[in-house]
Amino acid sequence: MSIDMSQFQQAFFEECFEGLEAMESGLLNLDTGNIDSEEINTIFRGAHSIKGGSGTFGFSSVADFTHVMETLLDEMRDGRRKVTQSAVDVLLGSVDCLREMVTAIQNEQSVNDASVAKHKRSLEIELNGSAGEDTSVPVEVKSIKEKSEPEAEVNISVDDEAVELNQQGWKIAFCPYLDLLKTGNDPVRMFRELAELGELTILANVQDVPDFYEMDPEECNISWDLKVLGDSPLAEIKEIFNWVEGDCELDIQQLVIKKPAKPVPVINKSPKLEPVITPEAKPIPVPGISSKGVADDGETVLQQSERELTKVTPKASSSIRVDTAKIDALINMVGEVVITQSMLGLVGENFAMEKVGQLKRGLAQLERHTRDLQQSVMSIRMLPISFVFSRFPRLVHDISTKLGKKIELKLVGENTEVDKAVVEVINDPLVHLIRNSLDHGIEMPAERIAAGKPETGTIELKAYHRGGHIVIEIIDDGHGLDKKKLIAKAIEKGLIEENSIITDKQAFELIFMPGFSTAEQLTDISGRGVGMDVVRKNIQSLGGNIEIISEPGKGTTIAIHLPLTLAILDGQSVAVGSETYIVPLVSIIESINITEKMLNNVAGKGETFRLRNQYIPIIRMHEIFNVQPVNREKTTEGVLVVVEGQGVLCGLFVDDLLGQQQVVIKSLEANYRRIEGVSGATILGDGSVALILDVPGLVRLSNR
Amino acid sequence: MTKEAKNKAVDKSQHSKQMENAVQYLSFTLGKEEYGVDILLVQEIRSWEPVSRIPNVPPYEKGVVNLRGSIVPIIDLREKFNLKIAEYTLLTVVVVLQTGGSNKIRTMGAVVDAVSDVISMDKTQIQDAPDFGTKVSNEFITGLISVNERMVMLLDVEKLLKLEDLDQHDN
Numbered sequence: 106m107s108i109d110m111s112q113f114q115q116a117f118f119e120e121c122f123e124g125l126e127a128m129e130s131g132l133l134n135l136d137t138g139n140i141d142s143e144e145i146n147t148i149f150r151g152a153h154s155i156k157g158g159s160g161t162f163g164f165s166s167v168a169d170f171t172h173v174m175e176t177l178l179d180e181m182r183d184g185r186r187k188v189t190q191s192a193v194d195v196l197l198g199s200v201d202c203l204r205e206m207v208t209a210i211q212n213e214q215s216v217n218d219a220s221v222a223k224h225k226r227s228l229e230i231e232l233n234g235s236a237g238e239d240t241s242v243p244v245e246v247k248s249i250k251e252k253s254e255p256e257a258e259v260n261i262s263v264d265d266e267a268v269e270l271n272q273q274g275w276k277i278a279f280c281p282y283l284d285l286l287k288t289g290n291d292p293v294r295m296f297r298e299l300a301e302l303g304e305l306t307i308l309a310n311v312q313d314v315p316d317f318y319e320m321d322p323e324e325c326n327i328s329w330d331l332k333v334l335g336d337s338p339l340a341e342i343k344e345i346f347n348w349v350e351g352d353c354e355l356d357i358q359q360l361v362i363k364k365p366a367k368p369v370p371v372i373n374k375s376p377k378l379e380p381v382i383t384p385e386a387k388p389i390p391v392p393g394i395s396s397k398g399v400a401d402d403g404e405t406v407l408q409q410s411e412r413e414l415t416k417v418t419p420k421a422s423s424s425i426r427v428d429t430a431k432i433d434a435l436i437n438m439v440g441e442v443v444i445t446q447s448m449l450g451l452v453g454e455n456f457a458m459e460k461v462g463q464l465k466r467g468l469a470q471l472e473r474h475t476r477d478l479q480q481s482v483m484s485i486r487m488l489p490i491s492f493v494f495s496r497f498p499r500l501v502h503d504i505s506t507k508l509g510k511k512i513e514l515k516l517v518g519e520n521t522e523v524d525k526a527v528v529e530v531i532n533d534p535l536v537h538l539i540r541n542s543l544d545h546g547i548e549m550p551a552e553r554i555a556a557g558k559p560e561t562g563t564i565e566l567k568a569y570h571r572g573g574h575i576v577i578e579i580i581d582d583g584h585g586l587d588k589k590k591l592i593a594k595a596i597e598k599g600l601i602e603e604n605s606i607i608t609d610k611q612a613f614e615l616i617f618m619p620g621f622s623t624a625e626q627l628t629d630i631s632g633r634g635v636g637m638d639v640v641r642k643n644i645q646s647l648g649g650n651i652e653i654i655s656e657p658g659k660g661t662t663i664a665i666h667l668p669l670t671l672a673i674l675d676g677q678s679v680a681v682g683s684e685t686y687i688v689p690l691v692s693i694i695e696s697i698n699i700t701e702k703m704l705n706n707v708a709g710k711g712e713t714f715r716l717r718n719q720y721i722p723i724i725r726m727h728e729i730f731n732v733q734p735v736n737r738e739k740t741t742e743g744v745l746v747v748v749e750g751q752g753v754l755c756g757l758f759v760d761d762l763l764g765q766q767q768v769v770i771k772s773l774e775a776n777y778r779r780i781e782g783v784s785g786a787t788i789l790g791d792g793s794v795a796l797i798l799d800v801p802g803l804v805r806l807s808n809r
Numbered sequence: 810m811t812k813e814a815k816n817k818a819v820d821k822s823q824h825s826k827q828m829e830n831a832v833q834y835l836s837f838t839l840g841k842e843e844y845g846v847d848i849l850l851v852q853e854i855r856s857w858e859p860v861s862r863i864p865n866v867p868p869y870e871k872g873v874v875n876l877r878g879s880i881v882p883i884i885d886l887r888e889k890f891n892l893k894i895a896e897y898t899l900l901t902v903v904v905v906l907q908t909g910g911s912n913k914i915r916t917m918g919a920v921v922d923a924v925s926d927v928i929s930m931d932k933t934q935i936q937d938a939p940d941f942g943t944k945v946s947n948e949f950i951t952g953l954i955s956v957n958e959r960m961v962m963l964l965d966v967e968k969l970l971k972l973e974d975l976d977q978h979d980n
Contacts, residue, residue, distance in 0.1 A: 730865065731865065773880055783863075788880075
């Protein structure tokens with residue numbers, strides 16, 4: 106029976122990526138001085154399940170590669186090997202390499218063999234090179250065996266055991282003559298018998314086998330290298346080969362493998378050990394090369410991780426993992442809705458006026474259930490922000506090493522939940538901002554000491570809920586933004602006029618202008634002068650905003666405000682002329698009728714009103730949206746909706762408040778385009794379309 | 810017999826060639842003029858219904874409607890082509906067009922006076938649109954065909970649906 110495995114492949118890929126992420130974070134958490142065995146176990150488990158899965162699905166290249174990693178990790182786990190920084194770095198590099206391999210397989214592209222081979226080699230060098238302090242020859246021999254195993258040998262786990270249990274066995278070179286089969290002997294039967302004596306490893310040597318068309322099926326062209334482990338006497342082995350004596354070349358040697366701790370020279374020179382090295386074994390790497398190889402690899406680790414982090418994966422997985430409790434709640438809710446619906450159906454079947462009360466109750470119930478249902482569906486889309494944050498320790502680790510800075514990354518509020526769509530889009534802007542902080546924000550250690558600050562810089566990544574928003578802050582304690590430098594640069598680039606008076610806030614805003622970069626020296630990490638404007642555009646496209654607070658010498662805080670969800674919003678519908686608009690409830694402070702006394706005109710043009718000793722500008726919706734007819738000319742007749750957008754208060758002058766409701770946000774841009782002052786559209790109960798107002802956009806529009 | 814088969818094959822290849830060149834256009838009228846669009850780009854034909862106006866856009870962009878849950882903009886082709894503005898009547902129809910343009914599928918409705926015909930013809934019959942000079946914009950017209958002595962102007966839906974960028978409009 107054949108099962109179509111492809112249906113499970115997607116799940117396997119996702120598991121792989123999860124495993125890789127676990128391995129990566131585990132490796133980063135490893136403190137080489139103080140090893141937590143649970144941490145190594147986690148990493149090992151990740152590697153092990155990837156190896157198992159890839160074997161099942163027939164991705165042998167992945168399985169082979171992971172096997173080498175697993176071997177290294179296994180030794181660390183058992184305490185047979187010290188955890189060194191270089192080993193951790195090599196493993197991190199291998200995690201990247203593995204991720205690339207899996208991505209390539211997922212996208213049905215070819216795997217970059219050169220890079221795989223390179224990582225595999227450095228892993229092997231790590232395996233060979235430094236097994237703790239006593240770099241003895243036996244260890245080397247052992248690791249060579251491990252290397253060759255995945256290529257040809259049938260039985261994999263044997264050798265490790267041989268080492269551990271100090272077992273003995275026999276090494277048999279069995280090279281039959283061409284007419285062995287004609288004498289009625291069957292090697293397979295012989296091997297079966299051998300296997301009964303002890304654990305058997307068979308390596309077939311097929312290089313003499315001719316092409317298919319030249320092959321004579323009655324000729325035996327294969328020779329075998331066999332290993333039997335166990336304490337069976339030589340006579341028993343010889344007995345099995347009794348019948349073929351004279352029809353083959355047979356060489357039986359005793360095989361003894363001692364524990365690595367045993368004296369070195371004896372084993373090294375022992376001819377008995379020779380046969381362990383299979384014909385396929387590669388030359389033993391010279392220790393001189395190893396250090397270079399590892400250094401090289403350190404480079405690629407950085408490059409790869411950067412490439413990986415900046416790249417927008419077009420084929421992002423579209424599935425999502427949901428807590429079963431959430432799904433159970435959802436199913437309950439659906440059950441309730443179905444019950445209510447059938448109850449209403451009954452009421453409707455033989456409707457009489459006296460049933461009105463029942464009907465109303467039913468409708469109220471339905472409304473409640475619908476709202477609950479909606480909430481639980483929404484909660485399925487919510488993911489903890491740690492999905493994004495978890496990648497940054499690696500980024501900070503890599504880049505700070507590269508720059509020679511000492512930086513500590515603090516994560517606060519990783520469990521803050523946010524919509525999946527936000528999680529997907531926020532990653533790239535955050536990467537950019539953190540790089541900026543790493544590269545431009547935090548000073549070099551010497552500079553920091555000179556400024557009287559601790560040598561290690563801190564970057565804090567913080568997420569929390571405020572109102573209907575999620576706030577993500579990136580706080581560094583670097584040298585802050587230099588206002589003078591920003592202004593000088595902006596003048597030089599012709600972005601602003603010379604001698605223009607600029608507030609701190611406006612100066613910081615400059616870095617969001619296209620083509621602006623103050624870094625004296627361009628690095629490959631940041632500072633190409635593209636980016637901050639793109640960052641802001643990305644965040645604005647999510648309906649959020651970004652602001653900068655910076656103090657020279659103290660540090661910079663970049664705060665990103667984002668809506669919690671992109672799908673549904675609480676809105677207040679307002680009437681403007683004959684049209685209906687939706688104002689997001691979160692931005693409304695209050696709605697008032699004003700009196701003549703509160704009104705003021707500024708320079709005969711701009712209208713303001715005074716509310717509790719604050720002068721608030723009025724935006725006439727009819728005017729900025731060119732709505733006809735204007736029902737109410739005087740601001741005292743209509744309603745002023747006081748809204749806040751990006752820290753600015755203003756009063757929207759509308760005709761009437763219509764009602765509050767939850768609206769489903771529909772994109773205007775899908776088929777149309779972005780409209781200034783409008784963040785999206787929604788469909789009202791009567792099937793017509795209403796536009797959702799974007800308060801910051803309205804403020805910009807009215808300032809024109 | 811082989812000859813016959815050969816002939817058949819030739820016939821077939823000619824036939825398939827014809828098939829390759831065959832195109833169908835949906836024609837509609839704007840005043841006295843007749844226009845055609847590639848029928849494969851037409852999603853549906855609807856009667857006119859009131860739209861929700863969009864503020865601060867060119868007047869030919871009439872607004873948006875709810876088309877089974879998605880927001881679809883409606884443009885008035887008369888206004889877009891600077892023809893005399895007509896009252897919307899019961900016969901006024903909206904041709905919902907789709908482009909797969911630059912990797913993103915867009916849907917848009919075009920208001921026309923009436924839909925008239927489906928024209929099947931050979932690609933080779935399409936004539937190039939003459940250069941009208943600067944007086945009349947023919948940037949949306951890909952070619953001309955004559956059907957029963959009537960001239961039908963073929964529209965480039967791709968260009969038609971490409972809206973001016975907002976910033977451009979502001980400038």
